[in-house]
Amino acid sequence: MLKANSRVSPFVVERLTKYYMYLRMISSSTTGQWISSKEIAAALELTSSTVRQDISYLSEYKGISKRGYHINDLVSTLEAVIGISTPCSAVIIGAGNFGRALLLHQEFRKQGFVITSIFDANPQLIGTKIDDYTIQCISELSAVIQKQAITVGIVAVPAEAAQDVADKLVTAGVTGILNLSVTMLHVPEYVALVNSRIIIDLMKLSFQITSIKNNGNNILSADEGRSYGN
Amino acid sequence: MLKANSRVSPFVVERLTKYYMYLRMISSSTTGQWISSKEIAAALELTSSTVRQDISYLSEYKGISKRGYHINDLVSTLEAVIGISTPCSAVIIGAGNFGRALLLHQEFRKQGFVITSIFDANPQLIGTKIDDYTIQCISELSAVIQKQAITVGIVAVPAEAAQDVADKLVTAGVTGILNLSVTMLHVPEYVALVNSRIIIDLMKLSFQITSIKNNGNNILSADEGRSYGN
DNA sequence: TAGATTGTTAATCGATTAACAATC
DNA sequence: TAGATTGTTAATCGATTAACAATC
Numbered sequence: 001m002l003k004a005n006s007r008v009s010p011f012v013v014e015r016l017t018k019y020y021m022y023l024r025m026i027s028s029s030t031t032g033q034w035i036s037s038k039e040i041a042a043a044l045e046l047t048s049s050t051v052r053q054d055i056s057y058l059s060e061y062k063g064i065s066k067r068g069y070h071i072n073d074l075v076s077t078l079e080a081v082i083g084i085s086t087p088c089s090a091v092i093i094g095a096g097n098f099g100r101a102l103l104l105h106q107e108f109r110k111q112g113f114v115i116t117s118i119f120d121a122n123p124q125l126i127g128t129k130i131d132d133y134t135i136q137c138i139s140e141l142s143a144v145i146q147k148q149a150i151t152v153g154i155v156a157v158p159a160e161a162a163q164d165v166a167d168k169l170v171t172a173g174v175t176g177i178l179n180l181s182v183t184m185l186h187v188p189e190y191v192a193l194v195n196s197r198i199i200i201d202l203m204k205l206s207f208q209i210t211s212i213k214n215n216g217n218n219i220l221s222a223d224e225g226r227s228y229g230n
Numbered sequence: 231m232l233k234a235n236s237r238v239s240p241f242v243v244e245r246l247t248k249y250y251m252y253l254r255m256i257s258s259s260t261t262g263q264w265i266s267s268k269e270i271a272a273a274l275e276l277t278s279s280t281v282r283q284d285i286s287y288l289s290e291y292k293g294i295s296k297r298g299y300h301i302n303d304l305v306s307t308l309e310a311v312i313g314i315s316t317p318c319s320a321v322i323i324g325a326g327n328f329g330r331a332l333l334l335h336q337e338f339r340k341q342g343f344v345i346t347s348i349f350d351a352n353p354q355l356i357g358t359k360i361d362d363y364t365i366q367c368i369s370e371l372s373a374v375i376q377k378q379a380i381t382v383g384i385v386a387v388p389a390e391a392a393q394d395v396a397d398k399l400v401t402a403g404v405t406g407i408l409n410l411s412v413t414m415l416h417v418p419e420y421v422a423l424v425n426s427r428i429i430i431d432l433m434k435l436s437f438q439i440t441s442i443k444n445n446g447n448n449i450l451s452a453d454e455g456r457s458y459g460n
Numbered sequence: 461t462a463g464a465t466t467g468t469t470a471a472t473c474g475a476t477t478a479a480c481a482a483t484c
Numbered sequence: 485t486a487g488a489t490t491g492t493t494a495a496t497c498g499a500t501t502a503a504c505a506a507t508c
Binding site: 001002010013014016017018020021025043044045081082083084088097098100101102104105107108111112113151152159175176177178182183184190191192193194195196198199200201202203204205206207208209210211212213214 | 231232240243244246247248250251255273274275311312313314318327328330331332334335337338341342343381382389405406407408412413414420421422423424425426428429430431432433434435436437438439440441442443444
C-alpha cells in the first residue's frame with residue numbers, strides 16, 4: 001500500500017491521517033468529486049508541495065494532471081493504508097473517568113476500534129457496570145486478550161501502574177498500545193505505541209498562554225503548533 | 231523567563247513540558263538532588279545535547295559543571311516558564327462523554343486548571359447535574375466568561391459546532407483554547423491554541439499496526455514516534 | 461589537581477519547499 | 485491547443501547532534 005521500502009516519518013503519518021479526516025469530512029458536503037493539492041493545503045495550512053509529496057508515498061494512488069485527486073478514491077486508499085477498513089478489537093485498562101469516557105465514546109467504533117472489555121484493579125469497582133460493560137479484574141486481562149484475540153490495549157491507569165500494564169499487554173500478545181498515562185512506556189519494536197496525553201497538551205497550552213502574556217505575542221514561530229495539527 | 235527574544239520551536243516547548251513532568255515524577259522518589267543532561271536524556275530517549283540546548287533557553291537557570299542541574303530548582307523554573315504556578319480558570323463546552331470525563335479529571339486541578347462551568351446546547355441536558363456542576367446553556371457562555379474572567383475554553387463539541395464555539399470564546403475574551411474536536415480551528419494569533427485529538431492518535435496507532443503487519447516491522451524510522459513523546 | 465559536565469558554536473541530518481518537465 | 489496540476493528532483497530551511505573550551 002505504501003511504496004516499497006519507503007520509511008515514512010511520523011510527520012508524514014500524522015498528515016496522512018489529517019488528509020483522511022479532512023477528505024472524509026468534505027466528501028459528504030462537497031459538490032465536486034475532485035480536489036487539488038492546493039485546496040487540501042489551503043484547508044490544512046500546508047504547502048501544496050508537502051501535500052503532493054505525502055500523497056506520492058501511496059503507491060497505489062495517482063492524481064490526475066489538471067484535475068487533482070479523486071476524493072473518494074483517495075479516501076479509500078488512505079483508509080486501507082491507515083488500516084481503518086479492518087476493524088480491530090481493543091480493551092481499556094483503567095475504569096477511572098478517562099477510561100469510562102473512552103468506553104462510551106462513539107467515535108471509536110466509527111473508526112473501527114471495537115472495545116470489548118474494561119479492566120480495573122480496584123476491588124470496589126470490579127463487577128460494577130458501565131453501560132453494558134462489567135468492569136473486570138485486571139488479573140483476567142491476559143486470559144481475555146488471548147481468548148478473544150484482542151489486538152489493542154488502551155492504557156488509562158495512573159503513571160505508577162502503566163509500565164506493568166503495558167508489559168502484561170505485550171506478553172498477552174497485543175500489537176498496539178494507546179498510552180494515555182503520563183509515563184514513557186517501553187515496548188518491543190514490533191508493538192505499535194502511540195502516546196496521547198492530554199496533560200502534556202494542557203501544559204503546552206499553559207506555556208503558550210504564559211508567553212503570550214509576557215511577550216504580547218505567541219512565542220511559537222509563525223503559525224506552527226496552532227494549525228489543524230500541532 | 232525565557233531568554234530575551236528567543237522564539238522557541240514547538241519541539242522545544244513539548245520537550246520542556248516533558249522535562250517538567252519527568253523531573254516532578256522523580257523528585258519525590260529520587261535520593262539525589264542533582265541530575266545531569268545525560269540522565270534526563272537517557273530517561274526520555276533524547277541526546278544530552280538536545281537536553282542542554284533546551285534548558286539553555288531558560289534565561290534564569292544555569293546548571294553547574296560536574297554536578298548537573300538541581301532538580302527542584304529546575305522544576306520551579308519550568309513551572310514558572312510554563313505558567314503552572316499561576317492557576318487559571320477554564321470552562322468546558324460540550325457535556326458529552328469527553329466533556330464529562332475532563333470535568334471530573336482530577337489531574338486538571340493539580341496542573342492549575344480550575345474548571346468552573348460546563349456548557350451544552352442540548353436543552354435536555356441543561357439544568358442537569360454532573361457532580362457539583364450544573365450544565366449551563368451555551369447562550370450564557372459569553373456572560374459567564376466575562377463575569378468570571380475565564381481564561382481558557384475547552385472545546386469538546388462535535389466538529390460542526392467547534393468553530394462557532396471557538397469564535398464565541400475568542401469574542402468573550404479567553405486567552406487560550408484546548409481543542410478536542412476533530413476540526414481545524416481558526417483563532418487570532420493572540421489566542422493560544424492546542425489541538426488534542428485522540429481520534430487522530432487512534433489513526434496513527436492504526437497506521438503503525440497496519441504497517442507492522444505488512445512489513446514485519448514498524449515503518450516509523452528508528453524509535454521516533456514510539457518514545458515518551460511522539 | 462583531574463575529570464565530569466556544562467553552555468555554546470559549528471556540522472550534520474532530515475523535513476519542507478521551490479521549481480519544473482510531464483501530462484491530461 | 486493552452487493552461488492547470490501532477491510527480492519528482494534539487495535547494496532551502498531548521499532541528500538535532502557532535503565537538504570542545506570553560507569551569508566547578
